[in-house]
Amino acid sequence: MTKKAGKNKKIPLVSIIMGSDSDLPTMGEAAKALESFKIPFEMKVISAHRTPTEMANFAQSARKNGIRVIIAGAGGAAHLPGMTAAYTELPVIGVPVVVGALQGNDALLSIVQMPKGVPVATVAIGGAFNAGVLAAQILGTGEPEFLDRVRDYKKSLRKMVLGKKV
Numbered sequence: 001m002t003k004k005a006g007k008n009k010k011i012p013l014v015s016i017i018m019g020s021d022s023d024l025p026t027m028g029e030a031a032k033a034l035e036s037f038k039i040p041f042e043m044k045v046i047s048a049h050r051t052p053t054e055m056a057n058f059a060q061s062a063r064k065n066g067i068r069v070i071i072a073g074a075g076g077a078a079h080l081p082g083m084t085a086a087y088t089e090l091p092v093i094g095v096p097v098v099v100g101a102l103q104g105n106d107a108l109l110s111i112v113q114m115p116k117g118v119p120v121a122t123v124a125i126g127g128a129f130n131a132g133v134l135a136a137q138i139l140g141t142g143e144p145e146f147l148d149r150v151r152d153y154k155k156s157l158r159k160m161v162l163g164k165k166v
């Protein structure tokens with residue numbers, strides 16, 4: 001499955017990949033964050049275990065295809081983020097997805113415990129929205145308007161908290 005960047009038809013800067021379409025309810029949150037920052041993205045299902053050749057081809061060609069950040073989500077023995085990071089010099093943000101008996105704890109440890117030299121920036125279990133925010137921040141170091149949108153988003157968070165009455 002490959003999905004182009006929703007309403008935004010520009011060349012994608014972020015690729016959101018996931019091990020299965022069953023990860024979409026979680027990974028869709030990364031798409032929502034990127035949409036809110038008006039950052040073009042694509043979404044694909046690629047499995048480290050079930051489609052290893054396609055995963056390698058994707059990771060090796062992502063940079064030349066214009067992708068600048070990869071968000072990779074998987075559950076269980078979650079090797080997709082780490083193996084994607086092994087094949088590309090692009091930054092990879094990993095999202096542990098809740099699935100099965102261990103409820104995302106297995107995916108968290110599989111994604112976060114990378115060897116020296118091959119990092120994956122890992123967000124919380126199910127934290128795909130934050131993966132989108134982090135991707136915007138990474139891209140924003142070279143695109144001030146993306147950082148301005150993150151700044152405005154953070155202002156909205158502050159306003160929301162200050163507006164709470166207990």
Ligand code: RP5
Nearest residue numbers: 019020022074075076097099
């Ligand atoms: C992982 O296995 C996927 O990322 C997904 O979280 C999990 C289950 O996949 P399905 O059996 O639902 O396709 O590789």
